[in-house]
Amino acid sequence: MSDGDYGTFSPVARNILSGPGWNQVDMSFAKIIQIAEKRRLEIRADGFNIFNHTQFNGVGTSFFTPATFGKVTSARDPRSFMVGARLQF
Secondary structure, X not given: OOHHHOOOOOOOOOOOOOOOOOOOOXXXXXXXXXXXXXXXXXXXXXXXXXXXXXXXXXXXXXOOOOOOEOOEOOEOOOOEEEEEEEXXX
C-alpha cells in the first residue's frame, strides 16, 4: 500500500453488507361456530414469533461512528399473541 492510499475507501461495490437473518414462525387457530342459519361466531387466536427467536434488527454500518460499527443496535419484537372474536349476521 502506498502512502497515498491511507484514509481512502476500497473499490468495493455498494450494499455488500448483509444484516442478520430472520427466523420467525407465526401461527393462527380459528374456530367457526354456527349459531343460527345466518349467524355465526368466529373465535381466533394468532401467535407471532411463537418460538421466541431473537430477531436482530440493526447493525451499525457507518465507519464514522466507531462506537456502533459492526455491532447489533436493536432487536425486533419478541413473541406476542392476539385473541379475537367476530359475530357475523
